[in-house]
Amino acid sequence: MYKQTNNFKLFGTDGIRGVANQYPMQPHIIVELGKAMGTILSQQAPPHTVPKVVIGRDTRLSGAMIEMALTAGLLATGVEVLLIGVLPTPGISFITRNMRASAGVVISASHNPFYDNGIKIFGSNGFKISDETEAEIERMVKEENLRPYLVQRERIGKSSRIEDTNGxxxxxxxxxxxxxxxxxxxxxxxxxxxxxxxxxxxxxxxxxxxxxxxxxxxxxxxxxxxxxxxxxxxxxxxxxxxxxxxxxxxxxxxxxxxxxxxxxxxxxxxxxxxxxxxxxxxxxxxxxxxxxxxxxxxxxxxxxxxxxxxxxxxxxxxxxxxxxxxxxxxxxxxxxxxxxxxxxxxxxxxxxxxxxxxxxxxxxxxxxxxxxxxxRLVEDVPQKQINVRVGNKTGFDQIKGYPELIQRIESELSGQGRVLVRYSGTEPLVRILVEGNDQYQIDQFAEEIADLLRKELC
Known part of the structure; x- marks a missing residue:
């Protein structure tokens, strides 16, 4: 249980992601995550059966560290762990189904730099787990003492490496x-x-x-x-x-x-x-x-x-x-x-x-x-995208001058384009997209929005 992390969200729009060895991608947090996940799987498993979890990863440096921490937490709750090493995310989803596992875990930060890492969880059907399941895992990690869920010594889980998953x-x-x-x-x-x-x-x-x-x-x-x-x-x-x-x-x-x-x-x-x-x-x-x-x-x-x-x-x-x-x-x-x-x-x-x-x-x-x-089948209309790194994620309607700026731009586009501004779910970024018929015009609009958000949020 880590009450000091209660103000920080564990799961984002695509699993858990962060800088390796910083919250939440720290070994002691990952062990607790494994315990929570293992506890839930054990509670859902049919009587007298042992849940199986497939774990795979990409090539980044911190992958082995996170793999070991997650494995320890799962084994401590009596789960069998199948380690498959380096394999694409969709391959891990496939192997989860192929091995009839209870869940599959991908250790990867996708397109992020090597110093980031993350965890994505697939259910037994190969689809990513629900928001509700993520929320329950997060609640257990943040609020519960998970020691009572540790199994007796003779029921500690087994781990093994599966060598033929590439093939x-x-x-x-x-x-x-x-x-x-x-x-x-x-x-x-x-x-x-x-x-x-x-x-x-x-x-x-x-x-x-x-x-x-x-x-x-x-x-x-x-x-x-x-x-x-x-x-x-x-x-x-x-x-x-x-x-x-x-x-x-x-x-x-x-x-x-x-x-x-x-x-x-x-x-x-x-x-x-x-x-x-x-x-x-x-x-x-x-x-x-x-x-x-x-x-x-x-x-x-x-x-x-x-x-x-x-x-x-x-x-x-x-x-x-x-x-x-x-x-x-x-x-x-x-x-x-x-x-x-x-x-x-x-x-x-x-x-x-x-x-x-x-x-x-x-x-x-x-x-x-x-x-x-x-x-040549699809012809793009002019589009401009800008990412702005931010220090906080204030509601857009609370940013001085922002609603008026967007209203003016949309009025000038006259229904021949669109504006989309959103915060990234995995990084401290605000993403700006403007589309319209005139490239120069939409470039100017996107820069106006970016300049305002840099001033107010950085």
Whole structure:
């Protein structure tokens, strides 16, 4: 029980995240988290059964420390722990289901720098756990003395390392690619961001016949996402041009996010990937309920193209977990984010960069089109995004001059654009997005908002 942490929220919009060895990513907190999680799983388990928890991680330096602390807490409450080592986030979701585990844990801070780390928890069905379960875990860590939940010595949990999970995941991903298709003759530049997919991703694409040129594929614990991967598109763009490749595939540190590049080095972001898949899935009658789920950050150009083709577009708050929840509610099978979280619910329960890439490569083969031709399907409207680092997260309506500024900008846009300002759920940032018909105008509007928020919040 850590009453001194009661003023700090443990779970954010996507699990727990923070700087390694600072709250909440400290070993003693993680041990308590393991105890709380193990206690809940034991209470939910059928009589005379032992819950199993899969734990996997990415390549960052602090991963082993957190893995050991979490394992200790789970074992102390009688849970069996299966350690699978480095594997992409979607791979851990798959292994959780494949091993019939009670839960799966990903130790990763996704696209963040190496000095950050985080914890995401999947249920036995491979979907991220509910807000209610997160809240109960957080309550127990903050408010309860967990020592009474420790099991007797003969019931302490066992841990073991599972050695063949890479192979299982590779086969699983390849099965999403039609058997009649091959990638023979396709030259791919692959950027794994020195992260969790550095072993499995090259195997997936090369085993399907592609010529794979690997970059950013030598993790050392500190170079994950370091000027590489999906957040740095110029890297993969330059490499595609240099090697005269047919396509570039860029993943983030835990490989649940994808960015692609066409043969000219032009970026194919999440909006375009979603639009390409939705358009062709509808033509084939495979777009369930004729619906695409995106977030408020997706470009209006995507929505416009979908509406032109009688595809319903549903917008939700930012976060792949929020997207998945809405997809399940609407019985939709395609959704995602502009940032590159692409969810094909027919194949997976969470964003999977490798599966999303294969779905797009399959469309290249099916249509006989180059990536650049597919990319032209969606035409973006001008958009400007600015992130402002803040010292506090004051309510926007309480910021002097902010409501009046937004009202003026929206009036000047005259219904031909939109403004979206929100706080990041995982970082001390405010994210600003402005869309409209005139790039110069929306750049000015975004800078006005950013200047005001820097003045008031920094």
């Amino acid at each position: 299982r995941y590779i086969v699983y991903v390849k099965r999403t690619f039609p058997l009649e298709y091959k990638l023979d003759g396709v030259r791919i530049v692959l950027d794994t961001a020195n992260g969790a997919a550095y072993k499995v991703a090259p195997a997936i694409f090369s085993e399907l016949g592609a010529e794979v040129i690997q970059i950013d594929n030598t993790p050392d614990g500190t170079n994950i996402n370091a000027e590489c991967g999906a957040l740095f598109p110029h890297v993969i763009s330059d490499a595609v041009r240099t090697y005269r490749a047919d396509v570039g595939i860029s993943l983030d540190g835990d490989a649940d996010r994808l960015l692609m590049v066409d043969e000219n080095g032009d970026v194919v972001n999440g909006d375009h990937l979603l639009g390409i898949s939705a358009f062709h899935m509808k033509k084939k009658g495979r777009l369930r309920n004729n619906t695409l789920v995106v977030t408020h950050m997706s470009n209006y150009g995507l929505e416009k193209k979908m509406l032109e083709n009688d595809i319903n577009v549903v917008r939700v708050d930012v976060g792949d977990r929020v997207v998945v929840e809405e997809m399940r509610r609407l019985n939709a099978n395609l959704g995602g984010e502009q940032s590159g979280h692409i969810i094909h619910l027919d194949h997976t329960t969470t964003g999977d960069g490798c599966i999303a890439a294969l779905c797009t490569l399959g469309l290249m083969i099916e249509t006989g089109q180059k990536m650049s031709e597919l990319n």
